[in-house]
Amino acid sequence: AQKVTQAQTEISVVEKEDVTLDCVYETRDTTYYLFWYKQPPSGELVFLIRRNSFDEQNEISGRYSWNFQKSTSSFNFTITASQVVDSAVYFCALSVLNAGNNRKLIWGLGTSLAVNP
Amino acid sequence: DSGVTQTPKHLITATGQRVTLRCSPRSGDLSVYWYQQSLDQGLQFLIQYYNGEERAKGNILERFSAQQFPDLHSELNLSSLELGDSALYFCASSVGTSSGFYNEQFFGPGTRLTVL
Numbered sequence: 001a002q003k004v005t006q007a008q009t010e011i012s013v014v015e016k017e018d019v020t021l022d023c024v025y026e027t028r029d030t031t032y033y034l035f036w037y038k039q040p041p042s043g044e045l046v047f048l049i050r051r052n053s054f055d056e057q058n059e060i061s062g063r064y065s066w067n068f069q070k071s072t073s074s075f076n077f078t079i080t081a082s083q084v085v086d087s088a089v090y091f092c093a094l095s096v097l098n099a100g101n102n103r104k105l106i107w108g109l110g111t112s113l114a115v116n117p
Numbered sequence: 118d119s120g121v122t123q124t125p126k127h128l129i130t131a132t133g134q135r136v137t138l139r140c141s142p143r144s145g146d147l148s149v150y151w152y153q154q155s156l157d158q159g160l161q162f163l164i165q166y167y168n169g170e171e172r173a174k175g176n177i178l179e180r181f182s183a184q185q186f187p188d189l190h191s192e193l194n195l196s197s198l199e200l201g202d203s204a205l206y207f208c209a210s211s212v213g214t215s216s217g218f219y220n221e222q223f224f225g226p227g228t229r230l231t232v233l
Contacts, residue, residue: 033218033219037224043205043226043227044119044224044225044226044227045207045209045222045224046119046224047221047222047223050219050220050221052219091160095218098173102172102173102218103218103219104162104173104175104218105162105218107159107160107161107162108159109159110159110160
């Protein structure tokens with residue numbers, strides 16, 4: 001099976017706390033791509049990051065960091081010193097090969113993060 | 118603002134009816150993707166068009182169809198609507214034929230469809 005699991009449905013933190021959003025994936029592909037998207041209350045999904053399966057280097061962008069571990073099939077997202085503006089639904093997605101050698105995106109169900117002042 | 122526009126923003130209709138959702142991709146993007154987001158199913162990929170031609174198909178029902186026109190805007194047609202079709206429908210765009218599966222997709226604000 002090819003799927004993405006975001007086990008945390010909802011997380012609530014207080015501003016300035018660190019928070020980690022989990023993403024576990026399953027795929028039989030050796031080449032695949034992982035994504036994180038953010039969906040703020042306004043509704044529009046916004047791209048955050050992409051990782052390919054050959055690049056296990058962790059990435060940091062300001063208060064955001066991503067930990068990709070192939071050994072555990074996980075691609076976790078950490079927000080350091082969270083802010084109210086981080087409140088959103090966060091989606092993890094996996095790009096795998098589909099029939100006809102095309103690709104498709106498989107999405108997790110999302111984690112709703114509420115950052116309270 | 119992603120540069121992707123969708124109309125209408127909200128749509129309320131009755132069961133059995135037919136509606137058309139419209140999407141204009143970012144300037145220069147040739148691929149358009151349609152998604153359905155519902156509370157129970159999450160985000161589901163429906164279909165992709167590239168430069169006017171269907172490129173990839175996801176979980177799209179036979180009652181639904183889409184097309185992409187020469188000016189690259191796309192329409193998603195939903196017919197014989199059922200209560201379960203109530204959802205947020207997103208359009209996204211990317212530059213190349215497969216680029217949205219390797220790189221960023223740019224999403225529109227969505228159309229919220231309510232079927233009564």
